[in-house]
Amino acid sequence: MKYYFAADIGGTKTAIGLYDEAYNEIYHGKILTEPSEGCEKLLDKLYGMAGRLFEEYPVAGAGIACPGPLDVSRGVVNNTTTLGWYNVPVRRLFSEKFGVEFALLNDCNAGAYGEYVVRNCKNMAYMSISTGIGGGIIVDGKLYNGQGNAAEFGHLYAGGRHLKCGCGREDCLELYASGTAVESEYFRRTGKRLSGVDIAELANIGDEAAVSIYENVAGYIAEAVVDIQKILDPELVVIGGGVAEAEPFRNAAAFQKIGQYGVKVAFSDQAGKQVLLGTIHYIRDFMEIRGIGANETTQEVLRQ
Incomplete structure (x- = not known):
């Protein structure tokens, strides 16, 4: 069984979700974003929440959705007024932390x-x-x-x-x-x-x-x-x-x-989960269309 991880980083709250191959929700969690606390504190909270899931489940694909503007090709949050983040290399930080390539996607596109x-x-x-x-x-x-x-x-x-x-x-x-x-x-x-x-x-x-x-x-x-x-x-x-x-x-x-x-x-009638589901569907669609493995997911998504 393969599993797929997504995070939806918003200006007020941040949600993470883990889904199986049939898109059944295995885990859903939320934390307050609190932009005034800064980028590093929120990322540390996310690392803690996500870390437990990555340890327990074999994650085949992963993605992060957050407000733009983004430099999708480099996986960088350029300058989002909602979060107060400037030039944050989100994709690299998460990929290095968990050993799985992450996709970075605009939250509303997701x-x-x-x-x-x-x-x-x-x-x-x-x-x-x-x-x-x-x-x-x-x-x-x-x-x-x-x-x-x-x-x-x-x-x-x-x-x-x-x-x-x-x-x-x-x-x-x-x-x-x-x-x-x-x-x-x-x-x-x-x-x-x-x-x-x-x-x-x-x-x-x-x-x-x-x-x-x-x-x-x-x-x-x-x-x-x-x-x-x-x-x-x-x-x-x-x-x-x-x-x-x-x-x-x-x-x-x-x-x-x-x-x-x-x-x-x-x-929308998706109870606020459309971003998580959209991120996972988007990653999986490209993985299936291209016939690629989990470690190539980000590169394939970002080239489109």
């Missing part, structure tokens, strides 16, 4: 692939709304990577208050419609500094400020979805991530209105 294998929709886009906003594109049943950082939907122009983004531009979408934006806006309106989870719960029970914020966020996202539709003309746009789980967001009138533009929208 999420898109995870949605694709479940829905079998050959032309689709995926948008993840979490700490930041990212995306992935499937064209003719294949993940479109561009030069490694395609579908950075969080940096579409959204207009607004001339807010400066970490990417160097102003008024990017994730400044107004991400989990970070929800927390900032709730504080601006109420003076209360709450987590996105707490604000979502308040929205679900009718808190006026929280409901209004989520409806505004939905408006920004709906406009971005229409832009994506105009550019790509996909069969489907799937929306996932923590922000998208709030009922006032999902039920917002903005999503009803965009139907007039021929946009079909669905919300």
Whole structure:
């Protein structure tokens, strides 16, 4: 029996999963990411969690998904504002630690692939709304990577208050419609500094400020979805991530209105595991297509 390992490093939490050949979940664990603690502390936590699995199971393929921008060919996290990581050689660090070559994949590209294998929709886009906003594109049943950082939907122009983004531009979408934006806006309106989870719960029970914020966020996202539709003309746009789980967001009138533009929208129902599953499916697909062994996985994935 072969096993496959994946890690999903997000701005708020990091998840790891181990799956067997039939994609049955053997292990799933989460830890808080806490970017303020720095890269090394999080990596040490991951080494500890993953180490026990690598000791117990014969891992045939492994991958890490994290926010971009990435240098996929070198396996390096270039400059991710979500994590505060700069030029971190993630692939080399993990490969040397565990003696198995790791693939490095944009987290939202992995999420898109995870949605694709479940829905079998050959032309689709995926948008993840979490700490930041990212995306992935499937064209003719294949993940479109561009030069490694395609579908950075969080940096579409959204207009607004001339807010400066970490990417160097102003008024990017994730400044107004991400989990970070929800927390900032709730504080601006109420003076209360709450987590996105707490604000979502308040929205679900009718808190006026929280409901209004989520409806505004939905408006920004709906406009971005229409832009994506105009550019790509996909069969489907799937929306996932923590922000998208709030009922006032999902039920917002903005999503009803965009139907007039021929946009079909669905919300992810994979309980946040689409990135882990997408990473493993992506690695396995390339291993099977190329007829390669575990130690060649990363190189084959990164050449595409």
